[in-house]
Amino acid sequence: MEKVKLGDVAKQAGVSPTTVSRVLNNRGYISEETKTKVRDAMDTLNYFPNEVARSLFGNKTNLVGLLFPNVTNPFYGEMVSELESILSSQGYKALICNTFNNEKKEEEYLRMLLANQVDGIIVGSRNRPCDIYQSTNLPIVAIDRFVSEKIPIIRSDNYTGACLASEYLHEANCRNIVHVTGSTTQEMEKGDMRLRGYIDTMLKLEREPQIFQVGFDEDDDYQRLKVDEFLNLNPDTDGVFAAGDTLAGIINTCAKRKSLDIEIVGYDGTSTFLNLCGGISTIHQPINEMASIAVETLLGAISGVYCEDNKEYVLPVTFIKRRY
Amino acid sequence: MEKVKLGDVAKQAGVSPTTVSRVLNNRGYISEETKTKVRDAMDTLNYFPNEVARSLFGNKTNLVGLLFPNVTNPFYGEMVSELESILSSQGYKALICNTFNNEKKEEEYLRMLLANQVDGIIVGSRNRPCDIYQSTNLPIVAIDRFVSEKIPIIRSDNYTGACLASEYLHEANCRNIVHVTGSTTQEMEKGDMRLRGYIDTMLKLEREPQIFQVGFDEDDDYQRLKVDEFLNLNPDTDGVFAAGDTLAGIINTCAKRKSLDIEIVGYDGTSTFLNLCGGISTIHQPINEMASIAVETLLGAISGVYCEDNKEYVLPVTFIKRRY
DNA sequence: ATGAAAGCGCTAACAC
DNA sequence: GTGTTAGCGCTTTCAT
DSSP: OOOOOHHHHHHHHTSOHHHHHHHHHTOSOOOHHHHHHHHHHHHHHTOOOOHHHHHHHHTOOOEEEEEESOTTSHHHHHHHHHHHHHHHHTTOEEEEEEOTTOHHHHHHHHHHHHHTTOSEEEEOOOSOOOTHHHHOOSOEEEESOOOOTTSOEEEEOHHHHHHHHHHHHHHTTOSSEEEEESOOSHHHHHHOHHHHHHHHHHHHTTOOOOEEEOOSSSOHHHHHHHHHHHHHHOTTOOEEEESSHHHHHHHHHHHHHTTOOOEEEEEEOOHHHHHHOTTOEEEEOOHHHHHHHHHHHHHHHHTTOOOOTTOEEEEOOEEEOOOO | OOOOOHHHHHHHHTSOHHHHHHHHHTOSOOOHHHHHHHHHHHHHHTOOOOHHHHHHHHTOOOEEEEEESOTTSHHHHHHHHHHHHHHHHTTOEEEEEEOTTOHHHHHHHHHHHHHTTOSEEEEOOOSOOOTHHHHOOSOEEEESOOOOTTSOEEEEOHHHHHHHHHHHHHHTTOSSEEEEESOOSHHHHHHOHHHHHHHHHHHHTTOOOOEEEOOSSSOHHHHHHHHHHHHHHOTTOOEEEESSHHHHHHHHHHHHHTTOOOEEEEEEOOHHHHHHOTTOEEEEOOHHHHHHHHHHHHHHHHTTOOOOTTOEEEEOOEEEOOOO
16 A cells, blocks of 8 residues: 555546646646546545645645643634644644753743744744844744744733723722732833733832742742742732733632632633633733634734834733632 | 855855765765865855755655644643654754644644654544545654554553542442533543543442533533533532532632532642642543654664554543642 | 665656 | 656665
């Protein structure tokens, strides 16, 4: 049961390879007669073309690299799922890469993707971008992350989302509102619009911002430990704006175990979170729209559409209130 | 900034393409002198080999197809994440395919994967297997699903897991224990060991099994609706073994909204679930081990290791008790 | 120890 | 309308 190739079909149909190729691609003029002859041959031999050979010739693989921290995180999971679905509907295939926010891994993956001649990349890793991004002119778009001037960003309105969350907690009469975030370095803080939105809102309300940082690269158990520790030291906390839903869930569990009643607002609003975590409010990012725009922008770039420098697509978020 | 190819390196180094290829692959005898000459040329030109061309020649792509319902589901998300990580560490790349349990989609993806010359496939879709599986002899392994005699299965011990869950609910003094499952067809019920474990346990305890089926292909909102309806009709339900954690979460939310106190046990035990859903017990599947074995088995098959017919790897589960 | 030439499976000029 | 030929970028016999 050897692999059937174009030449075999040609022989079977009694024509030249070129003719078979023409039938395959619907190019040039071919008589209906030979067309059916070739099609029959294909059917009986159960032929399908070798995409690797086609890619080599055409310099086009229809392959897109998806570079994200980890599909285990529901936000990235849903994003990747949606991206793949859209890409697939457009005839593209998705290579998945879990970077775990590791610069080194990201770099390796990038090399791999380039070597495999992907037509484009969608990147959502959150580590410092590596140098390769500067030296390639492969079409790339980024999700909620700055990579380089040339690479357009698709993100939700983090600042407004944070304001909504903070205002809600204020209006819910929380007395000690804390923002729990993954950001840990100065550099990250600078670009962290969720943090900025929180701080600005608190200041506007003439309240003191209170930030608690858990490393977002740390594993869940470590985060749980840190949160636990924090709540022990600050048992009067009664309002939390968490920078992500997973963190919100962890905080919720810790609070419940201590019988603390804390009003929590998360960020992301994935369907997984909405299903699993009924009692927690959140800021919903429009993942589907973000994915749509990301793919559209990428495929545009692939087909040569010029994209201005520092382009950003900022999509609106919505507050989802839930208290069972 | 054209793409650098092997020939360019050869020219730069003043040697033949063959020599460059030899250096690249560490084959044959080459003097240290030319080796460094070639390496320098590669460096200055920033050369990396075109994997598509290599694949075409070598008839090996190092590509593996991952065919799963949807990475949005935390179980598949973590499974795919883990599979990709392991594959990547072994020099393989992962093509992700979300089938949404759609037979037609699965078939399209399969064709696509075959056309793209993947070296193997790991499949976790739950629909009826399509015919292609019979006609190919590409290495394939399945996660918790029968595809064909030739295709080994890796699964957790669904039967024992269901027994553990049911026994727990019994011992927790639940008076009305219901099993909520996605299975809807007779065919599915037959192979559904979680269902069987539940029924057998109930009978052993001389209790009446009570099954409630929500379509597992339906979207979340529909499931929520069905569960809601069920709880309206059966408000005395105080114990539920849910066939999956997502379902468990949905049931939990519905119950809380009705202020019903229901002891729930889910199935999967993903880290996402454990993070987001603090109060619900579950049966934990060893996803990492399953992924390990799946990849090991697949790579074995790829390198020609024979695998007996109807091979099954059944991994032990653990009960995780949680009530905040 | 190195190079020339053929070929992986497919496509596109260019002929006829 | 259809076939002949060359070539995508790389690897590998087979010479030398």
